[in-house]
Amino acid sequence: xxxxKPIPDPEQYINKPFWDGCKDGKLMLPRCLTCxxxxxxxxxxxxxxxxxxxxxxxxSGEGYLHTFAVQHRAFGGWAEEVPFVTAFIDLKEGDxxxxxxxxxxxxxxxxIKIGAKVKIEFEAASDEVSIPFWRVV
Amino acid sequence: xxxxxxxxxxxxxxAESNKIGYIEEGTTATKLHIEAIINVCKQTGISPSExxxxxxxxxxAQIAExxxxxxRYIDTTAIGGCSFVMHxxxxxxxxxxxxxxxxxVSHGESGFSARKNRGNGTNRATxxxxxxxxxxxxxxxxxxxxxxxxxHAMTRHMHQYGTTKADFAQIAVVTRDWATLNPRAVMHSKExxxxxxxxxxxxxxxxxxxxxxxxxxxxxxxxxHGGAVLVASAEKARSLRTRPVWVAGAGENTSHSSMLExxxxxxTSAAASANTAYKMAGMGPGxxxxxxxxxxxxxxxxxxxxxxxxAPRGEGHTLWQDGKxxxxxxxxxxxxxxxxxxxxxxxxxxxxxxVEAYRQxxxxxxxxxxxxxxxxxxxxxxxxxxxxxxxxxxxxxVLVADD
Numbered sequence: 279x280x281x282x283k284p285i286p287d288p289e290q291y292i293n294k295p296f297w298d299g300c301k302d303g304k305l306m307l308p309r310c311l312t313c314x315x316x317x318x319x320x321x322x323x324x325x326x327x328x329x330x331x332x333x334x335x336x337x338s339g340e341g342y343l344h345t346f347a348v349q350h351r352a353f354g355g356w357a358e359e360v361p362f363v364t365a366f367i368d369l370k371e372g373d374x375x376x377x378x379x380x381x382x383x384x385x386x387x388x389x390i391k392i393g394a395k396v397k398i399e400f401e402a403a404s405d406e407v408s409i410p411f412w413r414v415v
Numbered sequence: 416x417x418x419x420x421x422x423x424x425x426x427x428x429x430a431e432s433n434k435i436g437y438i439e440e441g442t443t444a445t446k447l448h449i450e451a452i453i454n455v456c457k458q459t460g461i462s463p464s465e466x467x468x469x470x471x472x473x474x475x476a477q478i479a480e481x482x483x484x485x486x487r488y489i490d491t492t493a494i495g496g497c498s499f500v501m502h503x504x505x506x507x508x509x510x511x512x513x514x515x516x517x518x519x520v521s522h523g524e525s526g527f528s529a530r531k532n533r534g535n536g537t538n539r540a541t542x543x544x545x546x547x548x549x550x551x552x553x554x555x556x557x558x559x560x561x562x563x564x565x566x567h568a569m570t571r572h573m574h575q576y577g578t579t580k581a582d583f584a585q586i587a588v589v590t591r592d593w594a595t596l597n598p599r600a601v602m603h604s605k606e607x608x609x610x611x612x613x614x615x616x617x618x619x620x621x622x623x624x625x626x627x628x629x630x631x632x633x634x635x636x637x638x639x640h641g642g643a644v645l646v647a648s649a650e651k652a653r654s655l656r657t658r659p660v661w662v663a664g665a666g667e668n669t670s671h672s673s674m675l676e677x678x679x680x681x682x683t684s685a686a687a688s689a690n691t692a693y694k695m696a697g698m699g700p701g702x703x704x705x706x707x708x709x710x711x712x713x714x715x716x717x718x719x720x721x722x723x724x725x726a727p728r729g730e731g732h733t734l735w736q737d738g739k740x741x742x743x744x745x746x747x748x749x750x751x752x753x754x755x756x757x758x759x760x761x762x763x764x765x766x767x768x769x770v771e772a773y774r775q776x777x778x779x780x781x782x783x784x785x786x787x788x789x790x791x792x793x794x795x796x797x798x799x800x801x802x803x804x805x806x807x808x809x810x811x812x813v814l815v816a817d818d
Contacts, residue, residue, distance in 0.1 A: 284554050289546035319552050319675060345574065345680055347566030348627035349557055356557035361627075364556055366567060366675075376675055378556045387627050392574045409555050 281403040282355030288407060292320050295334040300408040303400050305337040307371070316371040339398035341367040341412065343391065344374060348384050361385060367396055367412050380413040390414075420511035421695045425652040425659035426503065426814070428461070429773035430454035432523065432641025435759050436601045437608075441528040443536030447641025448478055448523030455643040459657050461517060466645075468509055468518035470502035472763060474538050478521055488515045494669070495803020496709060499642075499765035500810030504665035506646040516648040522766035523641040548673045561711060562634055564674050564805045566626035569714040571680035573628065576729030580628050583713040583732060584619035587632050587756050589741040590710060594753025596742055596783045596790040601636055602757035604785070633713040635755035635764065642766035644773060658777040663698065663796075664813030666691025674805040681729070685722035685800050688811040693724075696813035698796070700724035703813075705775055705794035706740075706747055707768040709802040710754040719800055720749070723811070748792050751775060765801035765810070772797045776816040 288297035299306030309316045312329035316337065323330050346365035349356070356362070365379040380399070382390045396412040403409050432450040434442070448471070456463055468488030469475040475489045490505050492498050499520055506518035529537050544550065549558075558564060572578055591614045594600035602611040614632065622631040652659040668684035668691070671677050693699055700723060708723070710716040717731035725747060726734050733739075739746030750756075752771035755764040774780040775794055782789035795816040802809050 283557070284550075286551050286555050287545040289551060293551065319548055319673075325676075345567045345571035347563065347570055347629075348624070349563055349566075350624040350626060351559075351562070352557045353559045356559075359557070361624075362557060364558060364563065364567070366680075374675060376553055376556055376558065387570075392571070403555075 282358070283403070284354060285403040285407050286409065292322060296320055297407065299336070300400055300410055303408070305339045305398050305410060306334050307337050308332045309335045316369070316373055318369065318373045318375050337369060337371045340370045341396050343379070343394045343396055343414070344368045345392060346379060346390055348387050363390065365412065375410070375412070377410070377412040380411055382414055418511065419695060420507050421663050421697070422649065422661050423511035424507045424646050424648055425661045426644050426769065426773045427647045427652050427655050427659050428455045428459035428657045429644045429770040430458055430642065431599070431770060435599060435640045436638050437527050438639045441531045442525050442639050443528070443532070444523040444525045444538040445477070445481060445536070446523070447525060447639060448474070448521050449481055451523065451641040451643035452478070452482065452519055452521055455519070455645050459645055459655050461645055461655070465517050466519050467515035468506060470506055470518055470520045471522065472498040473540070477538070488518065494808045496711065496763035496765045497801030497803035497808050497810040498763065499769055500799060500801035500812055501667045503644070503646055503662060503769065503812055504667055504810060507662045507665050510646065510648045516651045518646045519643055520646060520766070520769070521643045522763065524761035524763060525639050526637045526761035527639045548675070552675060553673065561805070562626045562629050565712045565714060566629045567674065568680045568718065568806055569628050569712070572714060572718065572729070575681055578729065578732060580620060581616050583633060583717060584616040586710070586713040586716050586732060586735045587619045588614055588616055589735045589738055590750050590754040590756045592738065592741040593751050593790060594757035596787055597753045597758055597781060598784045599781065600753035600758040601638060602753065629712060629714070635711050635760035636757070638759045638761050640759045640761035640767065642770050644766070644769050659817045660773050660776040661815045661817065662812060663815045664692035664694070664696030665811070666695065667808070667810040669808040671807050672804060677806060681718060683718055683722050683802060683806050683809055685719050685802065685809040685811060688809045689723045689798070689800065692811040692813045698813055700798070703747060703796055703798040705751065705772070705792060705797040706749045707772045707797060707799045708749055709764055709768065709800060710750055710756050711760070711764065711802065713756070715802055715806065716750070718806070719802060723798055723800055742788070742790065748794065751780065751790050751792060763803070768799050768801055772799045772814050776814055
């Protein structure tokens with residue numbers, strides 16, 4: 279079935295290893311060689327210590343639910359999915375990502391637990407682009 | 416601070432466009448800008464040709480051209496609804512440096528008419544960068560518009576402090592009470608809007624869910640609005656027929672641009688911008704007699720009240736409890752125009768904060784109608800804070816009345 283929701287157009291100058299990783303089913307993020315911290319979204323400089331000595335590392339794909347919202351109004355392909363849960367995920371390695379959270383009941387927000395363990399999964403939106411999503415485990 | 420600019424400049428006039436709110440016949444951003452500037456010039460007796468600096472959210476050269484003036488100070492800071500509060504900060508700095516004596520801060524936004532006009536007449540930059548942080552990492556997840564973002568902060572506040580949807584709903588109720596005293600407020604009464612007039616906490620909780628935990632009545636309006644204030648040097652301010660409202664303190668700050676980088680979802684840079692403003696003014700939150708706080712959402716107002724030092728962390732909403740922040744309430748009056756929630760909010764609300772703060776402190780807040788007492792308070796000091804972006808950027812002013 280065709281993917282009807284927005285498909286990112288991968289920026290190739292800074293983000294290429296991230297998007298290539300998604301295609302391979304891996305969460306690749308930049309890690310600072312000076313302070314050892316991982317960050318997202320990818321930068322040309324470490325936002326923590328401002329070193330420009332960075333390397334790409336494969337992350338665990340594990341994290342915790344930091345906060346969420348239930349979207350009852352959306353546009354384009356997402357309009358057909360309402361209500362759905364959007365969430366910010368605290369990565370095990372540090373820093374945070376946004377996702378549409380899977381494995382929860384959007385009609386019962388009181389049952390969704392902040393701090394819940396989540397795991398990454400990748401959906402092939404097209405032949406070229408896979409998008410990371412997170413699921414409560 | 417080598418040279419404290421406190422009181423070097425005053426807001427000497429404040430006006431709106433001829434019409435505001437849901438303008439049935441339609442309008443454009445340019446028309447709203449220029450009407451407001453003409454009105455504030457008439458109010459103060461300052462001719463457009465006397466304006467030396469033009470400050471607006473991205474459109475200053477076009478405004479100057481439309482007015483037929485050649486200003487020698489141009490500022491186009493456009494980082495959301497807080498921009499106008501920052502423009503006053505920047506105008507204060509330029510005046511204090513002796514570069515200019517008279518500045519206009521101008522706002523015009525056809526948030527309501529844009530739909531009727533098929534997206535034209537907004538002065539907004541068009542085109543969408545597919546490689547932006549938002550389009551790479553937010554839009555793919557159905558994030559669209561401010562409510563979809565801000566709701567995450569409200570959930571986290573509820574988790575961290577045990578606040579409830581009803582706590583936040585109370586802010587909308589009290590803000591609506593102020594709107595019933597402002598005949599220009601969209602939600603003033605059933606005569607101005609079918610859903611206007613007083614509301615209850617239950618009304619807020621029963622209104623349509625937009626992005627849980629935000630219901631429709633937790634969310635600001637989308638209107639047409641133009642506004643302008645003139646900022647002048649102390650000497651110029653004292654020569655005018657209008658009453659000056661002095662800029663005692665000003666500050667600004669940014670903590671992030673994308674919500675991905677918002678470290679603590681229950682805190683904003685308003686703490687930092689307010690700290691700067693209080694320090695410049697030599698005053699503190701306990702001395703503030705009026706608060707004009709950006710209420711894009713009830714959660715924005717609650718968090719900001721905490722950041723401004725008006726309430727402890729997690730307790731911002733208590734300022735509104737039992738109508739304390741409302742007309743005749745026992746606490747500090749907040750958002751006496753009816754707020755972005757019930758007065759007018761065109762997309763960027765900062766100018767409305769400035770106009771109402773000027774009116775309150777110059778004793779020219781509009782009288783009520785229908786036999787209801789006016790919204791004029793006895794406040795002689797005000798804290799004004801604007802928030803822009805995704806709880807990202809903040810500007811704060813400490814304003815004091817002329818004695």
